[in-house]
Amino acid sequence: MRADASLTSPFARLGAALARRPRAVLAVALVLFVGAAVYGAPVSEHLPVGGLEISGSESEQAAREAADRFGVGSADLLVLYRNPGGDVRDPLFGLQINDVLGPVLSDPGVLGATTVYDTNQSTLVSRDGSETLVVVALSGDGLHKLATYHRVAPLLRAVEPPVEVLIGGQVPVSDDIQAIARADALAAELVALPIALLLTLLFFRSFVAALLPIAIGGFVLAASAALTRLASNFTEISIFAMNVGAFLGLGLSIDYALLLVQRFREELARGLAPRDAAAATLDTAGRAVWISGLTVMLSLAVLIPVPMPVLHSVAIGGVLVVGAALFAALGVLPALLAWLGPRVNRWRIGHARLDAAPSPFWRRVGGVSMRHPVLTIAGCVALLGAFALPVRRMETAMPDSAVLAPESEARLVDEALSDPARFDPGGASAIPMVVTLRGSPLDPANLRSLRAFAATLGAIPGIEGVRSAFADLDPDALSPEALARAAASEPTATKLRRMVDGNAALLIADNAHPWQSAASGEIVEAIRAAPHPGLEVKVGGPTAQMVDLVETLKDYALVAVALVAGWNFLVLLAAFRSVFVPIKAILMNCLSLGASYGLLVWVFQDGHGARLLDFQPLEGVDPTIPLVMFAVVFGLSMDYEVFLLSRIQEEWRRTRDNRASVIEGLARTGRIITSAALILLVVVGAFVAGDLVYVKQIGLGMAAAIALDVTIVRALLVPATMQLMGDWNWWAPRWMRPRAAAIDARRLAPPGPTPG
Template sequence: MLSQLTDLTTRHPRRFLWAAVLLVVAGLLAGTVASLAMTMGLGDYDDPASPSSAARRDVLAATGIDPEQGYLVLIRLDRALDPAGPPPAEVTRVEGLLAARPEVRSVLTYASAHDPRMVAADRRSTFVAAAVGSFTGNHERDAVAAVQDALKADPLLAGKTWLGGPTTANVQVSAVSTIDLAIAETAAFPILLILLLFVFRGVVAAVLPLIGAVCAIAIAMLGLAAVMPFLKLSIFALNLLLALGVGLAVDFSLLMVSRFREELAAGRDVPEAVRATVATAGRTVLFSALTVAAALATLLLFPQRFLYSMGLAGVLCTAAAAAFALVLLPALLALLGHRVDRWAPRRHGLPPRGRWYAFAHAVMRRPVVFGLAAAALLLACGVPFTRIAFTGVDATVLPSSESAGQVSRELAAAFPDAPGSPIRLVVTAPDDAGPALTDYATRVRGVTGITAVGAPERLAPGLWQLEAVPDGPPLKAAALSALDRVAALPAPYPVRATGQTAWFAAMQDSLGAHLPGALALLIATTLVLLFALTGSLLLPVKALIMNGLSLSAALGLLVLVFQDGRFEDLLGFTGQGALESTAPIILFALVFGLSTDYTVFLLSRIKEHHDAGLPTREAVAVGLERTGRIVTMAAVLLAIAVGALALSRLAFIKELGLGAAVAVLIDATIVRAVLVPSLMAIMGGLNWWAPGPLRRLHARRAEPIPLVVLSPDPKNTEVVQLR
């Protein structure tokens, strides 16, 4: 298949390149338009099938109020106010401004609620709360902007008011993420170009991977735009798409261009070099793309929009990067030919024995010692993962430059006794259930961790609500424990909980329920794909174990940094004492795919040389020599592209960037350079074992591969046909 595709692209390279230009332009335009319709609320984390989501929908239908939305306006005055007296003009003005908004359903001040806890201890600040309905499309963003503009435009309120609340926090988290990503990737591009110039020692060759990055991002954005009419997607999908698009396009292009230059240096003419490059490096890219896409596709099993949007963006991005490497890049190489080395100080031939070759043999002389040392180091790094704790996304993750973040911090500091985010107990009960529910409310009030319970309120025929206020922040352990105790309390009628605490608990339950299926799919697809690549049953199992070690080490380091709050000043974040719940799941899929990517890079080369007749140890050393520099530089480049997310001002985005970068670097160094040679040396010929029927099936599926075999003696380098 690859050979026919290569013949087609190299016969008509200009047609493919012009088609690519049109796709890129269409993708950038369509993706920009589609991004405006992407969602950005707490609903991105909901499981629609959870009881909490069902309760939320019932409340919304009965009252028009979305329990996950709302505004809070903090007002600071230059004079003291009297909680028992009439509200000052600023409070009245904010109340009227919010009440006039079409999305607002009710407004609450300390005067209308008769609640002095809504006034700060120094009596110079207060807040106004507004309940709102649901939003569609980008109306949430527009509504927040309109309220902010109105507050700034009013001379009485300008400089005295700050807009916060869940709705504002959702919009500002999205905006900060998008802005930070654009800045980070803009900063990463020049660094990538400089490193590519170092790797290729040629301007033309160095530019090709960056062209691939633009193509991959644009084509993936076109794919997202195509599915948007049928499927709602979260705006955060763009974070992964941009970072992964750059990283994988550079990765795949680096492998392809390096192999093309090898083939030219071996004496092939340009068409033969292109065909040999696609048959060898292209086959590796194909398997790498399949493994990465399969890993990220496991995110599609989760019902949360945030996760399946990430999974879809990752699959499309991987496919687009592979399409560039297998279709457009061969066309470019066919047109450039030897000019790929233009403006290069010198050409690269096939190197003889080098440092990677010598290092591999040094490891394989004492494989048990090196293997145990590497495994012990990774296990030690992973130990903190055993005490991981989780949290969600709310206004507390925002930097102090954002109004919702300021309001959240001010409320926590100046209004310690203010009513917190309640647990809404939605009860399906007949209209005459008032007395029974009053008794139930009394028992809920006696639950440890519940500070207050409101009177039962009939929302609609057959639907009631009680509001129970937990002790402490809604996403912390105390509130979650109180929710568990309330859920265990006998109730006279069916009860479902909603609100911020219940939402977070429902998300945790949903993630835990869907995780085993995702893990099973990930393991099964990885085993099948690596068997198809190597023809061995043991090599895929070893790859799974090594990937697990890389991932556990990366997650352990994340716990030390973000959960324990180390390096806060250096990385520019405030620790929350936990990791965001979806971050480990996304990292698992992403890191597992990228780790397998480098496994494919190395094992495919080792297998080529083993099939050419080299003993296992020699094939490992030669394979590491041929890929060591490429894999290391590819890991560094990918770590920069994906690790740029660590520059975000949002802690949960930092977790993704830093975790992926650390895992990739660990995998490309400790795992690939030490664990792989040591384990392959220990197992010897068993590395290639498979049952007879599977071995024959793999042999029938294999295609002839033209290979430049690097012998330990550079004079014996030759071209052979492999299966």
């Protein structure tokens, strides 16, 4: 075997260094793997579902002040008690419920409980009188609330037959989602890995070569779990980050390993020694992997500043898992390849060619699209535009218990409260407000302002009433002495103790609509727009949280789009020293992304394929999904952009023939890009088959974008547009040209396919 002394780039030196002591590198990798597997195994126990509250928003401030000043928390537990054949207003039944709640309220993690027996609130009783709702508020963050729920749930169920109990609310929903997430992740990995192994075996026709991407994928799964658990010690990480990170890390690591293993086999076939082959592999495919991984990480990093736990944690988890994939592909795999050497081709199946022979099929595809570029572009744009049409009807809908199994208690409670034949829909949709004044709320001037504001709110359509401590305290009808007596008498005195603290008062608007409905959102906006001179009003509750979430996402969307597009432009500009290639790539990514958005609406909002994918059609797409998908898909699409364009650029610099270089680049990369995309689709598809609708939406959107990107965009649009652009494809300003000429295109070139 011969040596190659021409490899002196940083990537080549890294490959050579790893190849010099492969056993030492592999020993360190093995220790890291074992440690990561042990440390990361219980990661799901350390991850809450993650809230949708916006840090610093009005709703978040209102929730914090309501809890601190009035002991009022969110509807963490909604406990539905049913008295078959009886009336829950029966005093004996009420005594039984209060006896049950006594030990619950003694738990340090319980803020308080709201019942019909202490508030006389009619919305807490079903229309037929056989059911009553108890609202329990818990303290602490998501994990603390889960721990409290597990402690008090048996106490809440300690009733005498024939009383029936169902427990729902935000915390039980989170508990169910955690269990589903764990089961989905395990099932998806058990399905994805064997299928991915089969596909790599069909591609490489060698068991040893086929096992390497799977081994790297397993290493990355362990590393990503450990890194996610580690990150959870410093910031809140949602359990969704675990699932999204798992399919992102597994898919990317297998893709990267596929490219590197194939390139290593080609370098061996050229006659290089294993150490030099490893150096050459990192110098070529390794550089392309680094560029594409960096692009994905930068795209995801754009979401980290979003002040929302779910998006923030998914972004952090994604950056960590892609970093782990890059470490495994560029820091572990080269040592493993150097150690194996020619043994990487052992246990072959059939005949496998190891050179980079171009694919006749992809040569024909490129030739056809370049012979008719205008027609090809028009047809592709029309097709992608047709896929994108449903985007015009996109609605957003907050996730609720409908994402759970039909037999889930949390879902049964939610369905009961949402059924107008059973409960007044406002029972779980109340809108709390924290009102701050200058001075005591019992000051006559302040009482007038509070009562006037409550009257204004009561006139808003959809508000059935406003609860406060001031209904019987009219400073214009009572003398100061009578006002003081009324404040000291019951039930006003109890209301004042519960709803007044210093210079702040709590008002609660009874909403006639389900909390997640558009009508409820309009009510919150009307409350915030209502005049309130002399009062500082903070509107809270789940509906206000929904309104703040949607508005924040709208405000941040343009910034995120600009940053992601900007990162991608700069990365491609640095990689190819071309102005038009990055612009063209960004425009094409937008086309495939728009088409995948359209598919999301068609499936999840319109309900097509609901039975096949096993979910209940939603009123809209989760509001966080479009932004997450934009960052993830934009980054992933650049993988295949880099792999294809780098080989095209290599051929163009060698021949200066635009048409020949495009066809040759497509012919040499078409098969391996398709194989890599197919493996990624299998991994993503395994997670789409799970039960978490949030992960289904991200996964299906990613799968659609990848499939469209590899087929329509890379196979047809890229050759056609490059034919029209001609030599302008590689135009750069004069100040960039000397550096462009110095770049060794071979170092950016991905491995070619191995026809079977």
